[in-house]
Amino acid sequence: ERGFSFRFDSPLDMRMDRRQGESAYDIVNKYSCGQLEDIIRKFGEERWAKKIAKAITERRRHGPIATTKELSDLVSSAIPKRFHPTDIHPATKTFQAIRIAVNDELNNLKKAIDDCVDLLFPGGRIAIISFHSLEDRIVKISFRRIEKGCTCPDDFPRCVCGKKPRLSIVTKKPVTPSLQEISKNPRARSAKLRVGERL
Structure with missing residues (x-):
């Protein structure tokens, strides 16, 4: 009813939250x-x-x-x-x-990843399934940034930012669906799963 899909004719809206700005x-x-x-x-x-x-x-x-x-x-x-x-x-x-x-989805995804990692206890895991390359790229870059911790330039002799690694990446490459899974659920064809563990 909010126009997310073209399979049903409905008004063009697409807002996750109808109280927000532009539709x-x-x-x-x-x-x-x-x-x-x-x-x-x-x-x-x-x-x-x-x-x-x-x-x-x-x-x-x-x-x-x-x-x-x-x-x-x-x-x-x-x-x-x-x-x-x-x-x-x-x-x-x-x-x-x-x-x-x-919905400003990509910026909201970045924020959600940071917020979720903050909420995890050590050993807790964050698992994210993305369905297109833009989302997956953000998940990958965010995980790497949080795993690295330090944001100082590479030419600095030592860390002065004080940021520590907060995540260990569990899936070095994304987990993708098998052909069998895709045959049962065609919508899964583009899915990529990435997992990180809180340090």
Whole structure:
């Protein structure tokens, strides 16, 4: 009902918390072509970002884009048919990008990791499953930063920041689903699990 999925036609919202600021409707209907392209390329890693952003800005001249179906149909038509992915809907990456922008998901993920590690007792573990490369990159970098502790420049002869390692990375490489698991649950195909243990 909040427009997270294009499988059901619903109003464009995408806010996890409806009390927060801009909705997907605001971004889609008010942002410039350049801003939309930047969001779709950066957060969706979508190669057709420019074409999609242009299609959105041209279409809204005739009235606002108000529903998930309107947006998903528009995105699908902006991408040449021969380049439509076979395993996901053509609008998947664009919807992901807008949802991430609406909820400031990547910054919230960084904060959540730090907060969770702070709450752990020594020996306690934090396990995070991510479903796309941007999330996984943040989990990986955050785990490494917390494992390292010290934030002093590499050329400093000794640590002056006083920050100590607080985490030991358990999974040196992310755990990914087996082919058997993917056959039972296709949505797991992009999942990556990383685990850290509190020192």
